[in-house]
Amino acid sequence: MGNQTLLSLENSSGPIGNILLPNKVIMLIVTILAITTAAWVVRFIQYRNSYKEYASGIPCPPFSTLLGTLKSMGDQYAHAPMTAHPHGIMTMIYDKYNLKDMFILDNWPFFRWRQIIICDPHQVTDVGKNLAAQCTQNHSLPKSIVTGQYVGHITGKRSILLTEGLEWKKNRALFNQGFAIAHLTTLMPSLVDEVEIFRDVLGKLADSGEVYPIEEAAAFLTIDIMGHVVLDINLNSQTMKSELVEYFRNSISWTPKIVATNPLVNLNPLGPIMRKYYKWKMDGYINKVLDTRFAEKEGSATKGKKKPVIDTALDEYILQQEEDNVALGDRGLDQTFKQVSIDQMKTFLFAGHDTTSSTIAYTYHLLGKNPKCLAKARDELDRVFGKDTSRTGDMIKENPSIVNQLPYVYSCIKETLRRYPPADTARHGDDLVLEYEGRQYPTKDFMVMVCVHTIHHREDLFPSPYEFIPERFMPAPDNFQEIPKNAWRPFERGPRDCIGQELALLEMKIAMAMTLREFDINSDYETWDRKLGRKEPGGILNGTRGMFGDRAYQELIASAKPSDGMPARIKRRAHN
Template structure:
């Protein structure tokens, strides 16, 4: 009896799943059939496979595990007549895409039309943030949410957080000193992620996580989810849809929510007991702003707490992950270019005192000095140009067409617009010598051949939806370089890594061994194995 019911039910489910798959496939393919008939730019396409057959030959030109965006950057070279803009059908591994690799078209998508964030981002960010968040919200909901955090992430607010940043930076430097004494090889990316987690914890929720020195369940849960989540770019379906993954992500989310909820209640109680004033962490400012028009109660409003927990999870992710990678790449670029290293050390000597370890004390007394380091800022911006932590995504709309400098028009309806930052920021039509590390680009006047193109630098996006935390990120990176580069020398150990892990095949992207891989934000492959040594006094570079 039971068997007689189960088999028809199972068959119905299978037929339904096949029908749903076929319906979605036909819908996606018809979009591209119409685009192709209009003569719009795209690689060779078929109704059965879309553009899936285009990807393997591209991936063969890149190291195993590198970013898919690098493959699309290579593909953009085939579409120079349309300024690198083209359509790609990668269903069922992703949405129908309009790929954008030029500053002009990116400005149209993100500023002129301010296109919405697409629905496809919601499930992508769900395991990280746990719900609707600033990154995926649109319209009035986004404006209300952004307004609650603007003050907390302002330049003035971030300078007030300087003691927190310096406190964690001193722990980071002490760890580097220990590695310098031992002379061992270690992952710079790993310890920098721990460091930035401690910084963003202090700045965002006013709590010391101590993840640099011991286990912290909030930090561990977030990093675990990121380690599982980067498989979004995995083409192997058995890895991409591992059944264990949602269980791990659910448990990590439970741990993060519990931890943040406790901290929220603690800060709310502190707000009540201090006559409705608090020290100015981002969480404190959000609580104060929210409570201005509400009556005080014994506990924080549950709806606000749920909403705030989601935003804080997003901030913890974005505030530590991409910033850590930017710090590692900034150090890598400096120590690959001795002349640049000598210039930045000279700037730090001039502004922060001549002693190798004077930065922390000077910045404690004069935090605004951090904004008097133009060459350091140029180094960071050039590093982020070459190694942006992510790309942008927008959703197309009916009647919205982008237009390139040659007059070609590109419909956006029913498409996700993938704004590939790495391709835009290395586009040779806009950046002279695009693959070279030239901090001077950021110090020349408009009209100079090296001067950056409008809308061409997008690590924090550009326009109304730019990153709310970019001031904090730049502060963190500048403080770290000020504390580090005069005391230490850093040397990557990829030669040692390759000897210990021999493989065949391509090992560089754009000639760079420390190429980017997707692990939340884009991080240096293998965690950037390196050795740190003490710089000898009197050594200019």
């Protein structure tokens, strides 16, 4: 058998028990494997070397041909919670390696695309800079497909958060009117009513003495407000279980993990099933609301100033049917229109409640840790509303513009959004070529991330960036500093900025106006950790249970949320 190799298959019988392969075949297989492996190694080395060429001249994290920048990322996660939002990790990298306006990451094979991390907010007129403006303002890169993979099961694929081109442009223009400040003031009574319920909830928590996740209470408030603004319905999630709210929160709980302590967590076979299930439940609920609302309108567009977002969509549809001369008796909602509308409603409900509730929680947290700032905010509220706190809600209803007479409270909110931005923007490179310091950087096949957290914590833009200084945002001459244009960007900038930012700020102002003088609210992680049996209650465990010296770090749970929901102890204040 000189020119053949015998392969024995144990426990086999019959003609396939022993297989004879000629030595030439064996050599051919070995050669193919060797060539394939060698080609892969060559391509791998070329790929890694192309990083060096692309990133030359830009300060970047340490890089190796074998691991790319994975070790640099791993070094930061070794001193941070595994659940931390990636934007905090980017800031840690920026600070540790003394980086500048942008840096490049190559984390393949754990991340499919190289990443351009932009930390520069300057204006388009600045020579050699304007990196954030280049990809979000004067040219808006398309949203990264990672966004859809991560939250698409919550918002739907036709969401303005995910769509591009004419579809996005048409829907954004249509719904802009529903979130204009002039329109939102017509909804002020509903907003105040919900905050009054929230105030009662805080009172009950204070009376119980219980340490409770304040973000969760704020989330029920903000989603009830979104129920009025978007669907014109009472969700009542603050006082009882709401079917739609339960669907939303369960859907969010099944969101894939970008970074996980257990690498198998995203391989759970139930994940895709549960995400589809809750999508189906949410779609079914909003579909019924659409049908009911359309039937109530009897084919006529909404009259009057008060118009929830759902009516904005229905009115446009009705007008289109009128232009097409569709007989009144034949009018109905086609499935395409329904799905597009459902996806927008889900987007507004999700984004509108999720990020606002986190900011409300963080505002309480920061004011609780900075009693002088809290005293200033309370003094301002006393001057504007008087010391009878029971009248605050009625005064806002009677004169909605009164909330614009709170520059210090507003500055506290803006400073909170600087310290804890709720989100960043992730884009996918296209034909755009970034111009920076005399060089060109193509963006094609890169993920481009404008890291708002890092921008907000640059010492040269915001001196003492880790301190809470609301005076930064006070009108001159009472301001701590002059804020560089475009440097504050918690809602992003450009055509794809947050459609609901005016509503979010309005909600926060009302919530602070109606609760800051009623309660002392302080985060209490020590009691919470002890309740859960954790070691070293209240400690950050060398950074693995906190970031930047703060136990209330931002977790990635669909958006940037306070860890453990910000457990807080609430106490009633004695009225003067």
